[in-house]
Amino acid sequence: MNDPGLDEPQQEAVEDVENRIQSEDQQAEREEREYLDPSRWWFASTAIPLIAGTFGPMANAFSICALTVEWRVYIPPGKTEATGTKLRDPRWLIAVNSVSLAFALIANISLLLNMSRRLSFAVAQPITITGFYMASFLLIALVSVASSEIFRIQPMETHALSQAFYYGILAAAIYFIIACLLSFTAYGAFKGHYAKEFRLTASQRTLMLQTIAFMVYLLLGAVVYSKTEGWDYLDAVFFTNFTLLTIGFGGQWVPVTHTARSFTIPFAIGGLVTVGLVIGSIRTLILEHGKQKMAARFMEVRRQKALASIDNETRTMLIGWLRKIEFSEKGLSENQRREQEFHVMRRLQTLSERKRRYTALAISATAALLLWFIGALIFMYSEEPQGWSYFVSLYYAYISLLTIGYGDFVVESNAGKAFFVFWSQLAVPTLTILISNMGDTVIKGFKDFTIWLGSITVLPDEEGLAKTLKLGWERIKTGRIGHQKAGYRNGSSGTSEQRTQDRLAAYVENEELGRAEEAGEHGDFLERDIRFYHYVLVKEVRELMKDIENSPPKEYDYHEWQYYLRLIGQDEHDPSHHRQPRAHANRDDGEAPDIGAADGGQKHTWSWLGIRSPLMGNQSEPQWLLQRLTGTLESEMRRMSSSDERVRKAQPPISMSELTKKRRSGESSDETKTLNKQVGHTKRRGEKDV
Template sequence: MPLVYVPWSKSGEYISLLDQTRATARKSKIPNVKLIAVNSVSLIFALAANIALLLNMTRRISFAIAQPITIVGWFMASFLLIALASVASTSLFRLQPLSQHALSQAYYYGIIAAALYFIIASMLVITVVGAYRGHYPKEFRLTSSQRTLMLQTISFMFYILTGALVFSKVEGWKYLDAVYWADFTLLTVGVGGEHVPLTHTGRTLLFFYAIGGIMMVGLVIGSVRSLVLERGKEKMSARFVELKREKVLNSIDPDEQTIKLGLFENITFTTKGLDESQRREQEFRIMRRVQQKAERKRRYTALAMSSTAALSLWLLGALVFMHSEKPQGWSYFVSLYFAYTSLLTIGYGDYTLSSNSGKAFFVFWSLLAVPTLTILISNMGDTVIKAFRDLTIWIGSLTVLPGEQGIRSTLGIGVGKLRHGKLYSPKEEDKDGKAVGASEQKILDRLADSVEKEELGEAEEAEEQGDYLERDIHFYHYILAKEVGQLTRDIHASPPRQYTYQEWNYYLRLLGQDENDERLHREPKVHQKRREGDQPDLGTANEGGDSRWSWLGIRSPLMGNQNEAQWLLQRMSLTLEREMQKQRSPHAKKEPPPISMANLNRKRDSDSTSGHQTELRENVGAAELRRRGHNDEV
């Protein structure tokens, strides 16, 4: 209970005596039972708020009903706890002499709970206001990852509290001391001290309790990584790409015919002497560079943010430990040392906490460290650790483990990649990805194969009858079905698949968006000198339903939250569905598709005579090049 004081002995240890609590109540003008009642009311408000929030998340209660209950409940619980803590810290409840008594752990847990209630309730107020203004949806649609993390976190806390109750009975500890012990045990900190199992029963139970807790910590860390990092990565990537794109567009100099991609990177940007496809390819390559630079900035920004959070956790935690352990004479350096060995779960045990405030804060602080360090380590894996790994592999290829191309070739490749800010780029050994289930992929492959065989058979039959338009329509359906199957595998590739401009040219042609048709594209207005404050008109949508787009515009397939394979699969599937509906309709007008078997025949003739690769990029044969692993420079 937050108001209870316990005496402080000369040896520096807390002594918990029921008589002291009773003495405190007798010395108080307010009966102790009333304070217990206020504390119970605070707990009821908190439970009601949590239950309302959970029912809202499971769609049992509407947003309009659940949110007021949750917000009011947490605010009331916070205010009641603050009132109790304020009263308990006054001289009305102090035992004399004051220097020989200290507040119990329950008091500090009450302060922490009040602060958390207030902060979360305030954030929910912002969410509700934003929802009614149309910035957020008026509901909580939890994904499977969010549900998993929530259930795992609740289970882990229940596991800690239940285990603490069992060990407090077995070892004769106070319950909150047992909570402190369970926390540093399951997080593998092992700070030592007086709280260690001494009975055979406790040590036997520890075998099972510790391994179960460590497994649950691992599950929580995995969920934090998959949920927080992946979702945060998508949002940050989209934001950084948009900011970089706007900055690049604002740097266009129509007089010098240049565009600035970086501090020391200016490239030519002009449409003079270029046909439509070349102009579009120029935009595409610039947008790719925008993506690369934005992604690099995102990685190091995320690293800086997580490093700052971890550093703050260390330094501020050490400051709290220094003040809480004044009776032991801890300096700030000793507190830094203790906080560092605890954060990294080293736990030498040479310094241990003895104050009630320090123990209560350690539980909250160490649980907060789990997601913080998880995010930091993951961000280091994308930047510092990855750079060190690539450097190690590159040095190894020059020394003890030379590559297949030889040391001289490896050295040349490494120097070239250093110039572009990337030392080592391993081959994608699994572009198709393994995220999709084997059974699901087999079903999708069989469906695609069925459509392919049916359409190809009908195309051959139509060709035998001399109906070349019907032949080309079925051949087009066959190609669409085949590419849908391929994109279904690409969609799960890790890292996400990025296609070359030649592949995009091929796919867009299948979708009826020929890169050579300037009527489908936005014309970048960069030939005239812009006035100060004007924005370059590159690919932004005009009012009136203009569906034209630019690779550098907001409608670009390289913008948004979808990766490239998702964007293509969605539109390729819709195109195939639309084509099949037209085929079934007896009144639909038959039109020549964007590709035909004549394209394939011309490609074969071109291969047998000149071997010219440009023709390959403009017809169906480009798909086969892509599958064989060739790139646009073969």
């Protein structure tokens, strides 16, 4: 019969280990799902709500503009449509316009409550989608009637449609697009592709509030200018828009009363703050999710292609277009295979990130060019009475996009003014994304080139001109097309072991190890090693917290990874902690070799080239390590409180005894002398059993 007094703590220890492994497996599977989440469903679950939250308030503002001003204009002789006399709208137009605005406001409020988690997804989404569709259909009906001869007064030459009519067109189009996009979001949620909630960060949820604040600020400012300057209200909206966006056309569009000028001083400052908040939130969106998802997609595609291209006969792997490297598992130890995989994965990571940066730049540049060219085309047709050519329109659009605003050309038509307000606000996120992507590519390239040029001319590095030129040549060679080695070195385990020992020995001299040394003096070397291990874990957690603050995120070399993996119990030298390599990389069924697969159903194992590699995923390397180290530290604390002495006295993965043994073997002469001084006082402890 089994002794209950022994079986209970033993079973407790086994369950603790199993729970830890299961928790790690669940965490790895969750991270894998998040990392491989297809970009189209990320767009539906995150990007679409943000688009709706950003453009919904803008459409509401346009609806207000369409409601507050008459839709028809009488043009007296010698006047233009911009200076004509407004004609009263029929009551049915005002009523339908008001109902449309009410539907849109309800939809936006529902969307805002859903984003702030005050209204459930199942309730908010139908209200939001229905509200936007109804607002759109009602405005479309009004626009259709207003465009017909039933509404327009003859003769056509002496009558025109006001800016309010064109604001109604813009609002109807935006409502319809938002409703269609949110319908796609609801479809994905009810199909189970993601949770029935908006997975937005705090900064993303506030984007809608910031957009609302900007539009309210613009409309209220227009009220002040229309009263103080005697402008038509929608002309004042046009003025406040290019004022807040710092375009400033000048000419006739300047405040002339002292009241308006005095108001402009605080109004412009507040506008800069509001626009800056919106731009900051948009940039955060791109950095937090857009870049992350694009990088994940590119990395996974390149990884799969690289694994599928392994050729055992030529011992090569294709990691890019015309980029082959030596890759073979034959004749290598498991540790050498792991190091080879690490360096290959690092190369794939570098190439994928480079492609991601330039692809993002190409997309954002294309969007900016389309905004420029299409905007110029519309300005050319709207300003046909002024005789604008397409070149003049291109010039005007370019000056406006860059917020230069000379004022030599300014739109005067009702259609041109309304479209300019929408077009210039659309330019804010477009140019923000473009500038952000240029910062990762073009601007960074110029910055690096300037620093390098300075180092070989007037500002040489401390290492000298020759060293700088040699380093530059090495960087050029690393990007050369052709056969290149993966970068691993045979027999490097001794060097990594030495680095690990040096790093651990650096902690020996710290006074906080007094308790561990005291245990060693009493001959309890295991207790000393356990305390030493716990101390090292705490110290490394502190170091990783510093590394997380680095920008860009810090990347560790293979020897550093060996050290950290050993601390969390995944020794690179111990094959039991990771997968066994496949005997043949190429498969007969034509599928990619599953190098990352674990043997024996041990799902917690991984390969450097597998999907669960620390170099994959949404976390940076310091974040990945910090999460594992803190988990290991928590597990150690639970183990120390276990009622089973065998569990408490388990041998840690590192030890001070090992340090002493390494130094006695004479592996490193210079470091041995220094480190022997640090641990010299431990020699008198009588470690004869070590």
